[in-house]
Amino acid sequence: xxxxxxxINNRPHKKIDYSNYYFILPAFLFxxxxxxxxxxxxxxxxxxxxxxIGEKKWVGLENYYNNLNDVKIISSIKHSFILIIxxxxxxxxxxxxxxxxxxxxxxxxxxxxxxxxxLPQILSMIVVGIAWRWxxxxxxxxxxxxxxxxxxxxSRAWLGSFDFALPFVGLIGTWVMFGFAMILFIAGVQKIPTxxxxxxxxxxxxxxxxxxxxxxxxxKGEIIVxxxxxxxxxxxxxDLIYITTGGGPGTSTMIPxxxxxxxxxxxxxxxxxxxxxxxxTLLIFTLISLILITLREKK
Amino acid sequence: xxxxIIFITLILTVFTFNIKAETLRILAEAGDEATxxxxxxxxxxSNPGVTIEASYxxxxxxMATIKLKLADxxxxxxxxxxxxxxxxxxxxxxxxxxxxxxxxxxYGWKNLFAEGSLAEFSWSDDGSTWGSGSLYGISPVVExxxxxxxxxxxxxxxxxxxxxxxxxxxALSVSNNAGELPIILGAADGWPIIHVWGLIEGAFVEPEQxxxxxxxxxxxxxxxSSRMKAAKKLEEMATAGYFGSDSLGIGYxxxxxxxxxxxxxxxxxxxxxxxxxxxxxxxxxxxxAMPRNSGGVAGGGSFALPWHISSKSSNPDLAAKFxxxxxxxxxxxxxxxxxxxPAQAPTINPTSKLQAEVISASNTLVxxxxxxxxxxxxxxxxYDTVTQELQKLIGxxxxxxxxxxxxxxxxxx
Amino acid sequence: MKQANREKLxxxxxxxxxxxxxxxxxxxxxxxxxxxxxTRVSGFTIPTGIYFDNFIKAWSGGNFSSGLYSSFVVxxxxxxxxxxxxxxxxxxxxxxxxxGTTPLFAILLLGLVLPYExxxxxxxxxxxxxxxxxxxxxxxxxxxxxxxxxxIFWLRSSFKTIPISLSEAAMLEGAGRIVIxxxxxLPQIKPAILTLTxxxxxxxxxxxxxxxxxxxxxxxxxxxxxxxxxxxNKRYGDPAITAAAxxxxxxxxxxxxxxxxxxxxxxxxxxxxx
Numbered sequence: 012x013x014x015x016x017x018x019i020n021n022r023p024h025k026k027i028d029y030s031n032y033y034f035i036l037p038a039f040l041f042x043x044x045x046x047x048x049x050x051x052x053x054x055x056x057x058x059x060x061x062x063x064i065g066e067k068k069w070v071g072l073e074n075y076y077n078n079l080n081d082v083k084i085i086s087s088i089k090h091s092f093i094l095i096i097x098x099x100x101x102x103x104x105x106x107x108x109x110x111x112x113x114x115x116x117x118x119x120x121x122x123x124x125x126x127x128x129x130l131p132q133i134l135s136m137i138v139v140g141i142a143w144r145w146x147x148x149x150x151x152x153x154x155x156x157x158x159x160x161x162x163x164x165x166s167r168a169w170l171g172s173f174d175f176a177l178p179f180v181g182l183i184g185t186w187v188m189f190g191f192a193m194i195l196f197i198a199g200v201q202k203i204p205t206x207x208x209x210x211x212x213x214x215x216x217x218x219x220x221x222x223x224x225x226x227x228x229x230x231k232g233e234i235i236v237x238x239x240x241x242x243x244x245x246x247x248x249x250d251l252i253y254i255t256t257g258g259g260p261g262t263s264t265m266i267p268x269x270x271x272x273x274x275x276x277x278x279x280x281x282x283x284x285x286x287x288x289x290x291x292t293l294l295i296f297t298l299i300s301l302i303l304i305t306l307r308e309k310k
Numbered sequence: 311x312x313x314x315i316i317f318i319t320l321i322l323t324v325f326t327f328n329i330k331a332e333t334l335r336i337l338a339e340a341g342d343e344a345t346x347x348x349x350x351x352x353x354x355x356s357n358p359g360v361t362i363e364a365s366y367x368x369x370x371x372x373m374a375t376i377k378l379k380l381a382d383x384x385x386x387x388x389x390x391x392x393x394x395x396x397x398x399x400x401x402x403x404x405x406x407x408x409x410x411x412x413x414x415x416x417y418g419w420k421n422l423f424a425e426g427s428l429a430e431f432s433w434s435d436d437g438s439t440w441g442s443g444s445l446y447g448i449s450p451v452v453e454x455x456x457x458x459x460x461x462x463x464x465x466x467x468x469x470x471x472x473x474x475x476x477x478x479x480x481a482l483s484v485s486n487n488a489g490e491l492p493i494i495l496g497a498a499d500g501w502p503i504i505h506v507w508g509l510i511e512g513a514f515v516e517p518e519q520x521x522x523x524x525x526x527x528x529x530x531x532x533x534x535s536s537r538m539k540a541a542k543k544l545e546e547m548a549t550a551g552y553f554g555s556d557s558l559g560i561g562y563x564x565x566x567x568x569x570x571x572x573x574x575x576x577x578x579x580x581x582x583x584x585x586x587x588x589x590x591x592x593x594x595x596x597x598x599a600m601p602r603n604s605g606g607v608a609g610g611g612s613f614a615l616p617w618h619i620s621s622k623s624s625n626p627d628l629a630a631k632f633x634x635x636x637x638x639x640x641x642x643x644x645x646x647x648x649x650x651x652p653a654q655a656p657t658i659n660p661t662s663k664l665q666a667e668v669i670s671a672s673n674t675l676v677x678x679x680x681x682x683x684x685x686x687x688x689x690x691x692x693y694d695t696v697t698q699e700l701q702k703l704i705g706x707x708x709x710x711x712x713x714x715x716x717x718x719x720x721x722x723x
Numbered sequence: 724m725k726q727a728n729r730e731k732l733x734x735x736x737x738x739x740x741x742x743x744x745x746x747x748x749x750x751x752x753x754x755x756x757x758x759x760x761x762t763r764v765s766g767f768t769i770p771t772g773i774y775f776d777n778f779i780k781a782w783s784g785g786n787f788s789s790g791l792y793s794s795f796v797v798x799x800x801x802x803x804x805x806x807x808x809x810x811x812x813x814x815x816x817x818x819x820x821x822x823g824t825t826p827l828f829a830i831l832l833l834g835l836v837l838p839y840e841x842x843x844x845x846x847x848x849x850x851x852x853x854x855x856x857x858x859x860x861x862x863x864x865x866x867x868x869x870x871x872x873x874x875i876f877w878l879r880s881s882f883k884t885i886p887i888s889l890s891e892a893a894m895l896e897g898a899g900r901i902v903i904x905x906x907x908x909l910p911q912i913k914p915a916i917l918t919l920t921x922x923x924x925x926x927x928x929x930x931x932x933x934x935x936x937x938x939x940x941x942x943x944x945x946x947x948x949x950x951x952x953x954x955x956n957k958r959y960g961d962p963a964i965t966a967a968a969x970x971x972x973x974x975x976x977x978x979x980x981x982x983x984x985x986x987x988x989x990x991x992x993x994x995x996x997x
Contacts, residue, residue, distance in 0.1 A: 027820070027822045028819075028820060031815050031819040031820060031821055031900075032815075032821065033811075034811040034812055034814060034815035034819065034900075035811070035812040035815050035816065035821065035827070037807075037808040037811070037812070038808040038809055038811075038812035038871050038875060039812070039827075041804075041808060041864070041867045041868045041871055042831065042834060042868050042871045042872065044849075044864075044868065045846065045849075045864055045865045045867065045868025045869065046834050046837065046842065046868045046869060046871075046872075047830075048845075048849070049842040049845035049846050049849060050837065050841070050842060050845075052845040052848075052849070053841060053842060053844060053845045056844070056845065062400075062403070062404075063381075063404065063848070064403075064404050064405075109737055109741075112733065112734070112737065113734050113737075115730075116727075116730045116731055116733075116734045118731060118734045118735060118738065121738075122985075124738040124739075124741070124742060125988060126984045126988070127742040127745055127746060128738075128741055128742060128745055129984070129987065129988050129991070130745055130746075130749070130980070131745060132987075132991060133925050133976055133977075133980050133987055134929070134973055134976065134977075135928070135929035135931065135946075135947045135950075135972060135973065135976075136929065136931065137929075137931055137947045137950050137951050137954075137969075137972070138947075138950070138969045138972055138973045139748075141752070141950070141954055141965055141966065141969040142748040142749070142751065142752045142966075142969065143748060145751065145752060145755060145962050145965075145966060146748060146751060148559075148962065149556050149559045149560060151962075152751055167555070167556065167559070168498070168556040168558060168559015168560065169559070170498070170559060171497070171498050171556065171557070171558030171559025171560070171705075172558065172559070172705075173558075173702075173705050173706075173707040186744065186745070186748070189741070189744075190741065190745055191991070191992075193741065194988065194992055195992055198992060239836065243836055243838070246838065247838045247839075247840050249840050249931075249932050250931045250932065250947075253931075253935075253951070254951055254954070257370065257500075258698075259498070259500060259558075259697075259698065259701055260497075260498070260500075260558045260701040260702070260705055260707075261698045261699070261701045261702040261705065261707055261708070262698050263707070267840075268838070268840035271840055271841065271843070271844070272374075272840075272843070272932070272935075272936075273694060275843070275844045275847075276374075276375070276377065276378055276847075276936060277373070277374060277377065277693075277694070278690055278691050278694070279377075279400050279403075279404075279690065281844060284844055285844055285845070288838075288840065288841030288842070288843075288844065289841065291838055291840065291841050292837065292838055292841045295836060295837075295838055296836070299836055337941075340956045365941035366956060367952060367955070367956065368952065368955035368956035369955075370955050371951070371952050371955040371956070374935075375935065375939065378936060378939055379939040381851075382856060382857045382939040382940070383851075383854060383856055383857045383858075384857050384939075384940060385939070
């Protein structure tokens, strides 16, 4: 990685210059104290029972065992996977479909569209949540719209429904992410050499074959990026749940990060909360590794 | 650049050590804003040089952060807690609040009330047992969960104020059949359902039994047959549509606003709503204590949220002095005037018809020794469990049996 | 040619449809916030007049002036210190000889995907041990740590684009590492630093969970935290007032976005791309 550009070690017989490390020292100090140490500390705490004061009592894998046997925690992980569909798959499918359509169209004013489509990315999830809470409210725009269309019996308290709260929170994620995926993929498509498409045409490929044989493979890098980015967000996601549903109704929109907060700061089960934090971290690492391994291999 | 950084560092340092001497910092649940505004003005006037800085949190944020707020390096001097293991127990276990016995003796708080009535504020000093021990909190206000009703609606439905639970049920069914929403409920917030549950539970389970379970959930059977009946009744009411179809999408305050605007025949909530309902509905709103299945009345209720003095307060004496003002005889009438129910007998008459009915309902509950407190006090995790499980029960996502199982499991945790 | 025109029409329609979807929630709460207090807004009508009453109520009720101030203090702290630390580190990784670059860099990359929701507990107790909980430092320091992986990553790839010949020439003239960094390389990566500043500003401004846990004093709340408490205090439960408050909190980022939107987009798209 970039060693070609190094100039100081180009000279022969150079000893390691330890003073170079001063350059990375401040950054690493911050990183070690505020990221790596807390990670290690959380890992240690996850094997203990601790209420936040006094001694941590070593309990081995008990917290993990209890988490895996807690119906509410298992269902919160399931909710996270459902949210991945909304945060990740929908935006990526929308983005890819649109990128496929726009393969050779040069649209004027794309910078303007891009600026608007990107907008949801820059906002605080608290602001986004407040806007959507209003849209989904019993007398909010969505229900008013349904009433207007004569679909009165469809209108309901969306975020108060056991059946609809989770998918409708998920749709907020789709809204936040789809513009990002579109921009990413359209930018990617424009980098594909037109000769590839011409060649495909000569071979008699229709639009679908063209999409699957040319566009999709060429966008692999962008797809990996979009997957990693959106999946991570879907699994974390504390702010949006906190402001829209708080995990309810019942526990129908509860997610692991919400449980971490509740256990650690409301119920004084710091050890158990830590173990859930480690589980969440491992889950994210595993999924990202899976994405990277499966997509990178298929060259 | 360097200068800028030094400048920023300086600014930050100044803000880090921003300590004020004669300021009393108070953190209260938002419902107490009216009370504190009056009390603070009076106190500042009689104690020159003292400034009161009060901040308020909505109930959900209050419950989510109160422990963090009191564990802060610079916590408020005086703050609300909540009775029971969910909040107060952990505050005491963590040494975040101090016992008030000395102040109680100094200002005579214990003589104000009947023997034993301060049990809900009393804890062992390690915070492990509740119901006796040192006094950790105090409140000048009582709050009971009772039934408010829309007088016009009740009349036009040809109903009168129910005198037993069967009549209450009949009133619900008549309202429902007439196309009226029987009970307005803001179930989106979860906790308002605790109040409804408390009334239904109280209608079937002996109040004495409810209280002993709350004080000692681990050692008391939750799944009794009478409580099972209550859970089945609540399920039945939800299935019959007595709470409407959207209650889980309606917040507590929206529900009350809707009640004021004519939605719902009954509103099962606490006496803290009296002033607001009176202002919105005038003579069209009445109140009564929930009649029990086997006669008498019952209702969730207790003192209002307890005031605690932070163990890190630099001026606990001043905080106690302010508490003494809230608890004083002089302040009782002020509480009456803003529509609350003082814990001590007031010298003035009720300021509205509704307040008179509320106070009478409250007195009936006291007379019958029928206050059932609140379910969520019972264990550290109960607030979450009971709100979630009741939402499921109301929303049809769980049966009465599921509810009882989940609650019984939580109470022995 | 007709074919091409039709394609363009389809493309424009798709873009416009997407933009409407994106903008609808914005205008929905903007109209709600500007509506006449007490009127019922359906979300489908354009307001008949502009009323700022909701903004006034929100501003005075939610203590947003101190919220915005707190957020600015935190943003300035995080952005300045992160960049001051990341520039030399990225420079060293790319241009100097650091034994163990690959493992060190790999450890940093870990931080790019680490959910800080998992670290929050430990960070909270760490800050308490330092006696810093409840101060702006409790927000600034952890966010520097969390921002450093992306910053170094981003700056390193910018350093990579600078040809070695530039710095080699200076080397021959006897310039030291620091001089080369400041005099020769820094001017070259100014745009990259500006983009990074914008991104860090946005992420720091929008941060919520750390503030929820660390900041308990009402006067020190950051803007998103103040907004969340404000929306949760039902005395101001009118959705129009909450909407006005939400707009106040979003405005600073929106203003920066209007002027520097290219930096946001290129930063996010190419940044995660790299």
